[in-house]
Amino acid sequence: MTPSTRPRSTRDRPAKAPLSRDAIVEAALAILESEGLESLSMRRVAAALDTGAGSLYVYVEGREGLLEAVFDRIVATIKLEKPDAKRWRAQIHSLLTRSRDALVAHPGMAAATMVDPPRTEVSLRMLENMLGILLAGGLDPQDAAWAADVLAAQVTYAAIEAELRRTDPNALAEEVEANFSRLPEGKFPLITAYTAQLVAGDVDERFRFAIDVVLDGVLARTARR
Amino acid sequence: MTPSTRPRSTRDRPAKAPLSRDAIVEAALAILESEGLESLSMRRVAAALDTGAGSLYVYVEGREGLLEAVFDRIVATIKLEKPDAKRWRAQIHSLLTRSRDALVAHPGMAAATMVDPPRTEVSLRMLENMLGILLAGGLDPQDAAWAADVLAAQVTYAAIEAELRRTDPNALAEEVEANFSRLPEGKFPLITAYTAQLVAGDVDERFRFAIDVVLDGVLARTARR
DNA sequence: CGTTCGTCACGAACATCGTTCGTCACGAAC
DNA sequence: GTTCGTGACGAACGATGTTCGTGACGAACG
Numbered sequence: 001m002t003p004s005t006r007p008r009s010t011r012d013r014p015a016k017a018p019l020s021r022d023a024i025v026e027a028a029l030a031i032l033e034s035e036g037l038e039s040l041s042m043r044r045v046a047a048a049l050d051t052g053a054g055s056l057y058v059y060v061e062g063r064e065g066l067l068e069a070v071f072d073r074i075v076a077t078i079k080l081e082k083p084d085a086k087r088w089r090a091q092i093h094s095l096l097t098r099s100r101d102a103l104v105a106h107p108g109m110a111a112a113t114m115v116d117p118p119r120t121e122v123s124l125r126m127l128e129n130m131l132g133i134l135l136a137g138g139l140d141p142q143d144a145a146w147a148a149d150v151l152a153a154q155v156t157y158a159a160i161e162a163e164l165r166r167t168d169p170n171a172l173a174e175e176v177e178a179n180f181s182r183l184p185e186g187k188f189p190l191i192t193a194y195t196a197q198l199v200a201g202d203v204d205e206r207f208r209f210a211i212d213v214v215l216d217g218v219l220a221r222t223a224r225r
Numbered sequence: 226m227t228p229s230t231r232p233r234s235t236r237d238r239p240a241k242a243p244l245s246r247d248a249i250v251e252a253a254l255a256i257l258e259s260e261g262l263e264s265l266s267m268r269r270v271a272a273a274l275d276t277g278a279g280s281l282y283v284y285v286e287g288r289e290g291l292l293e294a295v296f297d298r299i300v301a302t303i304k305l306e307k308p309d310a311k312r313w314r315a316q317i318h319s320l321l322t323r324s325r326d327a328l329v330a331h332p333g334m335a336a337a338t339m340v341d342p343p344r345t346e347v348s349l350r351m352l353e354n355m356l357g358i359l360l361a362g363g364l365d366p367q368d369a370a371w372a373a374d375v376l377a378a379q380v381t382y383a384a385i386e387a388e389l390r391r392t393d394p395n396a397l398a399e400e401v402e403a404n405f406s407r408l409p410e411g412k413f414p415l416i417t418a419y420t421a422q423l424v425a426g427d428v429d430e431r432f433r434f435a436i437d438v439v440l441d442g443v444l445a446r447t448a449r450r
Numbered sequence: 451c452g453t454t455c456g457t458c459a460c461g462a463a464c465a466t467c468g469t470t471c472g473t474c475a476c477g478a479a480c
Numbered sequence: 481g482t483t484c485g486t487g488a489c490g491a492a493c494g495a496t497g498t499t500c501g502t503g504a505c506g507a508a509c510g
Contacts, residue, residue: 057469150439188349
């Protein structure tokens with residue numbers, strides 16, 4: 001891990017690992033997973049590395065830069081699919097489900113992602129793979145390009161929804177349902193009538209629906225052309 | 226405006242409007258429109274009302290509560306549609322485009338929306354209207370309920386994208402295109418080959434595509450059933 | 451008209467945040 | 481043995497959200 005010689009004499013300190021960009025990102029990632037985004041402060045990361053917050057700025061471009069690096073690391077762990085025309089639809093589901101789960105595993109990251117589009121090389125790998133699968137499915141290039149965007153929106157949206165249900169899968173549904181039930185009488189007839197449908201399905205069912213609907217929509221467009 | 230010119234006591238003050246929840250929300254809304262979410266601090270709002278930040282907490286449940294109230298106010302301004310089976314598709318486009326534009330007009334609000342689902346009565350009016358139009362379109366209730374969710378995701382996503390392009394409509398496309406052009410040779414063949422398609426279309430075209438794709442997808446599902 | 455009393459704005463204070471920068475100890479080079 | 485540059489340290493700055501003791505206002509009351 002360490003380059004060569006560990007400095008034997010940092011006096012009182014018991015030979016602590018040297019600061020590095022990688023070590024910082026890794027520490028941040030650990031905090032993100034265990035405590036969530038709001039706990040991911042520069043001071044908190046520095047404390048985990050037994051140093052001062054100011055020391056991080058040599059290796060990382062502020063908090064924003066750190067978050068970007070962390071996001072990159074997360075995306076890098078997502079396993080891609082080798083496009084196969086025979087299984088393209090299943091591949092989309094697999095890839096996007098893995099993407100969503102990777103975001104869910106790091107609370108707060110999904111929402112942070114939306115602030116700006118992916119620029120890093122790792123994110124482009126992801127886009128390249130998406131395009132590959134969609135094109136393997138026979139989609140028109142323009143449809144595929146735009147569909148990738150639409151699908152990305154569903155992934156981050158589903159990730160945020162899944163985060164909310166993380167503690168208790170049914171907590172949200174029950175809360176919403178309870179909320180609906182004490183609505184002003186007759187003011188929201190449709191919501192009242194279809195409460196069951198509105199809260200129906202778990203996270204996975206809803207996500208599957210969203211992706212299928214988008215894919216069916218693009219296919220309908222292709223067929224019509 | 227300097228503290229030194231302040232009247233000795235509130236008695237000498239020229240009858241300033243009393244603090245109220247409405248006044249606070251309105252001031253916050255004005256700041257949000259003109260300066261964006263990151264400038265919307267409790268102190269900034271208090272300053273606009275010529276008072277201290279601490280005074281706001283009597284009327285508003287912290288910053289989070291204030292933001293919720295502001296969001297509610299924004300959603301309240303969105304004009305709804307009287308569901309008409311003959312124009313239902315156009316109605317969806319109108320309603321969602323207005324929703325997107327309302328979010329875009331208040332920078333940062335779209336991203337903040339995603340943190341938790343709408344609970345307020347105003348948001349339910351919106352949902353009720355969406356359901357009404359979709360059902361008027363002949364959709365199955367379960368499909369309509371879930372589709373409303375999928376469409377909501379597209380609205381906030383489009384709003385965030387539109388915010389980025391607010392200053393210069395082409396800035397993003399050009400940046401992305403420039404980014405693509407200096408990619409490692411041959412590492413992203415599809416992105417390289419279809420750069421034109423990836424950056425094609427303005428905000429409205431892309432948004433129209435997203436909505437149409439979702440609607441076509443749900444219709445295909447309905448037809449198949 | 452004088453007193454009382456409850457409301458409510460004020461603003462100082464606290465904890466935390468991201469960020470900057472002067473200082474200085476370390477270890478290697480001379 | 482001396483010099484020197486690298487890089488961590490941590491105090492400090494400005495800004496944030498939030499709490500709370502204080503006190504002034506105006507209405508109610510005698």
